[in-house]
Amino acid sequence: MPNLLAQLAGVFAPLSLVTVGGGQAIVADIQRQIVNSHHWMLPKQFVDAFALSRMAPGPGSLLATLIGWQVAGFWGAVVSTIAIFGPTAILVYGIAHLWSRYKGAVWQQAVEAGLRPIAAGMILASGYGLLHALDGGWVARGIAAGATIILLRRRTNPLILLAVGAVLLTGLQCMGV
Amino acid sequence: MEEPAHQFVTIKPSALQIGLIFSRIGLTSFGGGLSGWLLREFVQSRAWLTEEEFLNGLSLAQSLPGVNVTNMAIWIGYRLAGTKGAIAGLIGIILPPAVVLIAIAIAFASVDRYRIAHQLLDGAAAAAVGLSLSMGITAARRVPRRIFPAVAMATTFAAVAVMHWSLPWVVVIGGTTSIAVSYYQLSRSRTDA
Numbered sequence: 001m002p003n004l005l006a007q008l009a010g011v012f013a014p015l016s017l018v019t020v021g022g023g024q025a026i027v028a029d030i031q032r033q034i035v036n037s038h039h040w041m042l043p044k045q046f047v048d049a050f051a052l053s054r055m056a057p058g059p060g061s062l063l064a065t066l067i068g069w070q071v072a073g074f075w076g077a078v079v080s081t082i083a084i085f086g087p088t089a090i091l092v093y094g095i096a097h098l099w100s101r102y103k104g105a106v107w108q109q110a111v112e113a114g115l116r117p118i119a120a121g122m123i124l125a126s127g128y129g130l131l132h133a134l135d136g137g138w139v140a141r142g143i144a145a146g147a148t149i150i151l152l153r154r155r156t157n158p159l160i161l162l163a164v165g166a167v168l169l170t171g172l173q174c175m176g177v
Numbered sequence: 178m179e180e181p182a183h184q185f186v187t188i189k190p191s192a193l194q195i196g197l198i199f200s201r202i203g204l205t206s207f208g209g210g211l212s213g214w215l216l217r218e219f220v221q222s223r224a225w226l227t228e229e230e231f232l233n234g235l236s237l238a239q240s241l242p243g244v245n246v247t248n249m250a251i252w253i254g255y256r257l258a259g260t261k262g263a264i265a266g267l268i269g270i271i272l273p274p275a276v277v278l279i280a281i282a283i284a285f286a287s288v289d290r291y292r293i294a295h296q297l298l299d300g301a302a303a304a305a306v307g308l309s310l311s312m313g314i315t316a317a318r319r320v321p322r323r324i325f326p327a328v329a330m331a332t333t334f335a336a337v338a339v340m341h342w343s344l345p346w347v348v349v350i351g352g353t354t355s356i357a358v359s360y361y362q363l364s365r366s367r368t369d370a
Contacts, residue, residue, distance in 0.1 A: 018348035019242045024312050028337045029344035036341070050309075051302035052282050058203045058274020059244040065275045066282055077279060085271060088243030092251045093263055095241065096234075106363050111240045113363070114356030116319060117326040118348060121333025124313035128338045130306045136296075140303040147307025148314065158308055162301040169300025170293060 004072050005079045007038065012064050012083035019088065021119020023060030027126035030063065031133065040071045043133035050130060055162060061085065139172050190225060192258045192265040199250050199269030204277065206246070215249055225257055246270060329355045 011033050015026045027050065034040050041049070049070060053063040061084050068080025134140045143165045150156055190198075202214055212235055219226045226234075234256070238248035247270055254266025288294040320326045333351050336342045 014345045017242050018345050018352075019244065020348060020352065021316060022312075023244045024309055026344060027309065032341050047302045047306070048285075048298055049282075051298055051305040052285060053278060054305040054308060055301065056274055056278035056281050057206050058278070059247050059270065061244050061247070062271070062275055062278050066278055069279055069282060077275070081271065081275060085243075085247060085267070088241065088248070089251055089267055092237070092241055092243060092248045093255060093260075095237065096252050096255045096263075106367065107360060108236070108240065110356050110360035110363050112236070113321075114359035115240070115352055116316075116321075117330035118333050118351050118355055120313065120316035120320050121330040121351075122337055122344070122347075123309070123316050124330075124334050125337035127306065127310035127313045128334075130309055134299070134303055134306060136299040136303060140299055143300060143303035144306040144310065147304040148310040151307060151311035152314060158305075161304045161307065165302075165304025165307075166297040166300035169303060170296040173296050 001072065001075075005075055008068050008072060008076055008080050009083040011038070012068075012080050013087055016084050016087040017091070019061065020115045021123055023063070024126050025119050025122035026061075027063065028122065028129045030067070031126075031129050034067060034071075035133075041067070044135050045070075047130055047133045047135065051162070054158065136169055136173070139169055139177060143168055188225075189257050190223075192254070192261040195254050195258055195262050196265035196269040199254070199266045200273045202246075203270040203274045206274075212245070212249070215246070215253070219253055226253065230256065325358055326355075329358075 011030070015029060019026050031043075031046055035043055035046050049066050050063060053060065053066050056062065062081075064080045064084035065077050068076035068078070070076075072079075131141065131144060134144065136143075147161050147165060150161065198218055202218065206214065216228075216231060220228050220231050231253075234249060234252040235245075237252060238245045241248055247267065250266035250270040251263045254262035254264070256262070258265070285294065285298065317330060320330050329351060333347060336347045336351070337344060
């Protein structure tokens with residue numbers, strides 16, 4: 001058990017410091033490590049956890065908390081939460097008072113501009129990985145595509161979208177599609 | 178709200194108040210768009226921070242690794258009530274939603290044996306993947322339409338999605354290169370101007 005907790009920390013702590021562009025960016029690598037390297041979850045279980053984490057409020061990185069819970073129970077959740085939020089929290093805390101002094105400095109703009117394409121590539125890779133792990137065939141992929149288009153066009157409450165997706169897929173499968 | 182309160186910030190809140198506000202924001206936030214919420218709570222209605230302080234914090238939160246709203250919780254908490262405030266903000270934004278998430282997972286596990294529960298979750302998952310994809314497309318649209326950023330984005334995608342390279346390496350190597358190129362271009366355009 002202590003070994004498993006250490007492994008969970010080993011997965012999430014390094015990812016904490018490379019979460020650029022938000023929690024979505026690291027989903028691809030979490031999937032690779034949890035499903036492919038450690039075999040703690042099946043692809044389908046991983047997408048389920050992702051969906052559940054999207055149903056709950058709060059930061060998207062709570063996916064780590066849920067994975068920790070499912071892999072190693074209460075302490076797994078605690079260790080994974082600390083590992084995913086702790087390193088960045090300490091960094092932000094340390095830099096908090098330094099940053100405002102350098103507002104507008106060239107290097108600060110360079111960090112923001114330079115990380116933007118990297119973050120975009122990471123988030124796209126996460127979407128791609130999740131799409132491949134979806135259960136429910138072309139109907140599910142169609143719902144994913146439809147949800148993507150709706151979200152790009154207008155501000156939509158994600159919870160409503162998840163509910164519509166759930167009812168739609170269930171309805172279509174019950175009708176034998 | 179009669180007085181122009183955002184001009185001078187006087188009474189600072191306690192760590193407990195900060196923790197409670199972030200708990201409420203954490204529990205009512207679904208899928209982003211949080212900076213507007215934070216601005217309203219801390220700048221506009223309570224005037225605990227000036228708008229400039231807030232925006233400085235936001236640029237910090239966006240530039241450093243981590244989730245923006247979590248970074249903002251630490252930054253605002255620290256500004257308003259020091260170390261205690263930072264800890265209160267962080268716990269407020271993480272703990273209550275984490276408890277809700279585990280409760281949802283337990284509830285799902287208890288109906289795990291019914292086929293319809295899986296169908297519903299599969300459908301919700303499909304829509305959730307749409308959340309991830311649309312966020313990726315939005316992020317990609319904000320990337321400047323020049324050769325270097327486009328190549329950096331495509332290379333990152335390929336390295337992570339296709340080659341399955343380890344993310345820390347991709348970010349350290351790709352991020353450093355990309356920041357260096359941006360720095361070079363920005364400092365050159367400044368001397369030109």
